[in-house]
Amino acid sequence: MANAGKGLEGVVAAETALSDIDGQQGILSYVGYSIHDLADNATFEEIIYLLHHLELPTESQLASIREQLAQEREPNGFVSELLPTLAANAAPMSMLRTAVSASSAKDPDGWDVSEAANYRKAIRLCAVFPTLVAYYHRLRSDEKLIPPDPNLSLAANFLYMLKGDKADDDTARMFDTCLVLHADHTMNASTFAARVCAATLSDIHSAMTAAIAALKGPLHGGANEAVMKMIKEIKTADKARDYIIKKFANKEKVMGFGHRVYKTEDPRATHLRRMAKELAEKTGDPHNWEISQEIEKTVMDEKGIYPNVDFYAASVYGYLQIPTDLFTPIFACSRVAGWSAHVREQYADNRLIRPDHGYVGPAPRDWTPLSDRG
Numbered sequence: 237m238a239n240a241g242k243g244l245e246g247v248v249a250a251e252t253a254l255s256d257i258d259g260q261q262g263i264l265s266y267v268g269y270s271i272h273d274l275a276d277n278a279t280f281e282e283i284i285y286l287l288h289h290l291e292l293p294t295e296s297q298l299a300s301i302r303e304q305l306a307q308e309r310e311p312n313g314f315v316s317e318l319l320p321t322l323a324a325n326a327a328p329m330s331m332l333r334t335a336v337s338a339s340s341a342k343d344p345d346g347w348d349v350s351e352a353a354n355y356r357k358a359i360r361l362c363a364v365f366p367t368l369v370a371y372y373h374r375l376r377s378d379e380k381l382i383p384p385d386p387n388l389s390l391a392a393n394f395l396y397m398l399k400g401d402k403a404d405d406d407t408a409r410m411f412d413t414c415l416v417l418h419a420d421h422t423m424n425a426s427t428f429a430a431r432v433c434a435a436t437l438s439d440i441h442s443a444m445t446a447a448i449a450a451l452k453g454p455l456h457g458g459a460n461e462a463v464m465k466m467i468k469e470i471k472t473a474d475k476a477r478d479y480i481i482k483k484f485a486n487k488e489k490v491m492g493f494g495h496r497v498y499k500t501e502d503p504r505a506t507h508l509r510r511m512a513k514e515l516a517e518k519t520g521d522p523h524n525w526e527i528s529q530e531i532e533k534t535v536m537d538e539k540g541i542y543p544n545v546d547f548y549a550a551s552v553y554g555y556l557q558i559p560t561d562l563f564t565p566i567f568a569c570s571r572v573a574g575w576s577a578h579v580r581e582q583y584a585d586n587r588l589i590r591p592d593h594g595y596v597g598p599a600p601r602d603w604t605p606l607s608d609r610g
């Protein structure tokens with residue numbers, strides 16, 4: 237029983253109506269809808285609605301949430317003043333963590349913690365995350381800020397604010413699908429961190445800040461950036477096999493592979509693999525795709541481990557010419573939908589989350605005066 241419960245494996249930390257996973261069969265659903273149906277059909281705005289209302293929106297409900305999201309894209313004045321300093325000094329995930337924390341100071345709902353205010357704050361946070369990332373990037377690149385375009389979807393608007401050009405419909409739709417795929421994933425580390433924070437009855441901005449902090453690590457959301465760094469290091473597909481075998485010989489993990497819950501293909505990876513292939517063909521640049529294929533094959537041959545959501549997301553974002561250090565912030569731009577819904581779910585039926593421990597320190601012993609210590 238040495239490692240029983242290590243990493244809380246198998247522990248049910250909370251009940252949720254938001255998403256479900258069958259790790260043996262590779263099934264993921266949001267509020268009962270298969271991720272495959274959602275990836276093929278839903279927009280990210282529909283997913284935000286679904287996670288917060290537990291039903292798909294009608295046409296008028298969708299129009300209304302799209303409008304609310306479009307109206308809330310600008311950061312408040314305090315954060316806008318802070319962004320140039322963060323762009324000059326902070327890495328992207330540190331910027332996001334600090335900017336989201338700072339957003340609480342001037343939120344229009346202040347410290348109102350009513351259910352209605354928390355919903356408004358949640359929508360505001362979903363709307364503003366992409367703007368923070370895009371503004372930050374343009375500020376650090378000494379480029380003019382592109383104000384949000386309320387006529388564009390959240391996905392298309394992000395690409396527009398980041399790059400200054402409007403993406404074609406296929407590209408915008410592909411990015412939208414990436415947001416759909418990353419929006420929620422049961423009791424992952426960042427969602428759990430958000431729920432732990434909310435369960436103390438701390439505020440929603442604090443819970444989002446905790447979630448961003450947890451997502452940042454390379455065992456979680458930071459893996460997508462690590463995958464792109466690996467692809468760049470490998471350089472050509474013919475070098476991939478040796479590179480991976482060497483990593484295993486050194487007992488290193490290959491980022492973008494393995495999962496606590498999935499013991500088969502992560503269903504999100506199926507869609508991201510398809511998109512990476514399509515983009516390789518569309519751009520006429522098979523580089524990332526070929527290296528990724530070779531990595532996947534080698535990891536499967538050597539260890540029988542499947543790629544997770546982060547593996548092909550890296551290639552897709554690479555093909556969309558998104559800077560590598562923005563991959564994890566983009567993950568956050570999607571996952572904030574799930575985090576905020578989980579936090580509202582936690583508040584609705586709260587109990588402090590306070591696990592137990594296994595003590596492994598010395599047995600009780602006598603106090604040693606300073607003069608008698610070794």
Ligand code: CMC
Nearest residue numbers: 454455456457459489490491492493494495496544545546
């Ligand atoms: N490369 C090589 N070996 C691996 C990998 C990997 N990526 N993942 C798991 N293993 C091996 C691991 O070495 C261990 O082997 P052994 O039993 O011989 O010691 C076994 O598989 C179980 O791994 P574990 O680390 O105990 O599993 P875990 O459930 O604690 O960790 C994980 C899950 C996702 C942290 C881990 O698979 C990992 O570190 N993967 C690489 C990082 C990564 O891609 N993270 C993204 C996770 S999915 C999306 C997200 O959350 O962002």
